[in-house]
């Protein structure tokens with residue numbers, strides 16, 4: 028399995044999923060600054076010129092959260108992909124929710140913080156998005172009433188796909204502490220060895236680029 | 238027994254399309270969120286966000302229109318909306334997420350500005366930004382549809398429904414699709430399918 032993309036990009040989500048399933052994988056780094064994601068070699072894999080993309084045998088695909096569903100359904104039986112229709116449906120639901128509902132809000136905040144100097148940031152944009160984030164975080168809190176994770180007792184791709192987007196909120200300075208269950212859930216997700224390993228890979232890549 | 242919540246003239250139409258396409262038996266509860274019909278405790282136990290659509294099927298209870306379509310296709314659509322090959326299946330999942338994260342934001346954003354915002358409050362600058370983003374998504378779609386007639390290969394699948402149901406917003410807002418002929422041809426063929434025609438009639442009738 029080859030994951031194309033810089034490890035500081037959304038490709039980190041897929042490396043995390045691969046780690047969780049114990050599948051052999053290789054990250055093929057693409058350098059943003061050299062526009063390697065717009066070069067013909069990568070456009071042949073993803074014509075949209077966006078990272079990440081996955082190549083696994085004859086499977087070629089893009090969309091980070093979809094790649095995680097593929098990894099879960101293909102290699103994650105007994106780990107990321109739960110048994111039973113009820114929990115599998117939840118994995119689909121939370122993955123779509125992460126992309127459709129949470130990411131626009133969370134990424135909106137992260138973009139404001141990541142790509143602008145403190146003096147240039149528009150606080151009203153950040154505040155507005157924080158208001159929009161609250162009912163979304165509240166939904167996670169509701170779901171966690173029936174267990175530590177989104178499908179109950181065990182960590183699944185639902186948690187991975189939701190928490191990797193919640194990460195954007197946290198990185199943008201959004202406080203989870205008013206929702207203790209969500210806060211505990213997020214800490215449990217990000218304490219996992221797979222996540223930690225990918226964080227180390229990210230830190231090493233950032234250091235090497237500096 | 239499958240129960241679908243949400244009036245036809247909402248994102249529930251996406252699910253009606255799949256249900257009709259698969260010829261499944263289902264109960265339709267046409268809740269209208271604008272009339273507060275979703276804010277009852279029984280429904281909010283299924284969807285605490287009180288949005289439509291939602292679906293129940295045995296012990297399955299879920300939200301997210303495009304995710305519900307993946308569930309229906311994976312559960313009931315083998316050999317029909319859900320392809321047998323790993324690549325086709327991966328493409329169905331990919332295009333579903335693509336539709337939600339890349340196509341829907343600019344397509345809905347434009348629709349909201351043009352149809353739901355009074356003219357004096359309309360931000361034509363935003364409309365233009367959404368149009369530019371839409372063009373880039375159409376480029377991507379056109380490349381895919383120049384290689385194969387449908388998004389997951391040679392057969393019509395849930396990938397086509399999940400993208401076409403969102404691209405339909407562009408038709409409604411009279412976005413000129415002629416620079417993307419493969420998209421235009423494919424979208425017309427998808428929307429003309431009898432199952433979608435039936436859903437269109439349900440929208441008008443309600």
Ligand SMILES: N[C@@H](CCC(=O)N[C@@H](CS)C(=O)NCC(=O)O)C(=O)O
Pocket residue numbers: 036037038064076077078079089090091092335338339
């Ligand atoms: N919805 C896509 C978004 C992919 C995306 O925007 N990737 C960024 C990096 S994280 C990128 O490649 N941007 C370059 C560009 O848009 O030209 C996904 O989740 O994979």
Ligand SMILES: N[C@@H](CCC(=O)N[C@@H](CS)C(=O)NCC(=O)O)C(=O)O
Pocket residue numbers: 127128247248249270287288289290300301302303
């Ligand atoms: N991402 C969700 C969006 C659902 C959604 O926003 N539904 C609208 C009607 S089409 C709604 O219920 N809005 C009421 C509200 O936002 O409170 C999906 O695809 O199902």
